Amino acid sequence: MAENFQTRIEAVYGTLSKGHKKIADYIISHYQKASFMTAAKLGETVGVSESTVVRFATNIGFDGYPELQKYLQEMVKSHLTSVQRMEVAATRYEGSDLVDKAFLGDAELIKATRESISREAFAGSVEAINKAKKIYILGVRSSAAIASFAAFYFRFLNDNVVLIDTSSSSELFEQMFRITDEDVCLAISFPRYSNQTINALAFAKSRGATIISVTDGESSPIAPFATHLLVAKSSMVSFVDSLVAPLSVINALIAACAREKKDLVYDNLRMLEEIWDEYRVYSTDREDDE
Secondary structure: OOOHHHHHOOOOHHHOOHHHHHHHHHHOOOHHHHOOEEEEEEHHHHHHHHHHHHHHHHHOOOHHHHHHHHHHHHHHOOOOHHHHHHHHHHHOOOOOOOOHHHHHHHHHHHHHHHOOHHHHHHHHHHHHHHHHHEEEEEEEHHHHHHHHHHHHOOOOOOEEEOOOOOOOHHHHHHHHHOOOOOEEEEEEOOOOHHHHHHHHHHHHOOOOOEEEEOOOOOOOOOOOOOOOEEEEOOOOEEEEEEOOOEEEEEHHHHHHHHHHHHHHHHHHHHHHHHHHHHOOOOOOHHHHHH
16 A cells, blocks of 8 residues: 555655655555654654654645645555554554544544535435435445444435445345435445445446435545535544544434425424333333333
8 A cells, every 4th residue: 555655756766865765665664554654753762753744745746744644644544454454544543532532523624524415415415315116225334333323314215225234245245236316325434434334336337226325525436426525523432433523414414304394204203202102112210110
């Protein structure tokens, strides 16, 4: 994965100072770790000053170190193993208050997603979901939890929701083989991207289905399949992914779809409340429950 960076460096390597060459050599050899280092930490690691690292970034064509860091993170995030993620986290969060770091990081991801998400793609997604004959919801591995959440609430709006069970690749296609151009596939995928999701979307696309891709950027392998692309920012905390921003996008989708079908949703919820009450689905903490 360092090839892209290496090609960029090779074009200017002969003009770099001794300190800048040390930085370049370290990044090429240890790009996974370097991508999450601060300028100060990278400088300390290779034996140069923080200002030298900042100047290095501008000398090789970036606006500054943050842009170089973002470039490296985009380059490596979908290829880190769980072990490598732990190693990166050890460097990234060394000496930090992890509670503070995790909460602040999540807040920044939600803010960035809110500011950058396409309102046009969002509106198109709401319209497509509410018009769909069937809604197929797909999420694999860590994204499966968000897919399950989406299916749970969309079923309050529609009786045509299919949550794809991804425990088996062959069964996945068996659950989707009836998908048509009247249907929607809501797909959720974040690094490390699953080949199951990519293959399923290729199939859905071939059948003419409308595809709503919720993922972390246009470079995601599920982005090219999207009729409507909803970009939600994600990041790493240790070996796990922060998926609060994707969950916020799903929450907004559910709320927007419900608003467009509010009369139906009211009727469905009234019936459900009667059923829940009759069969004592929820605890009420009343004395007569004893």
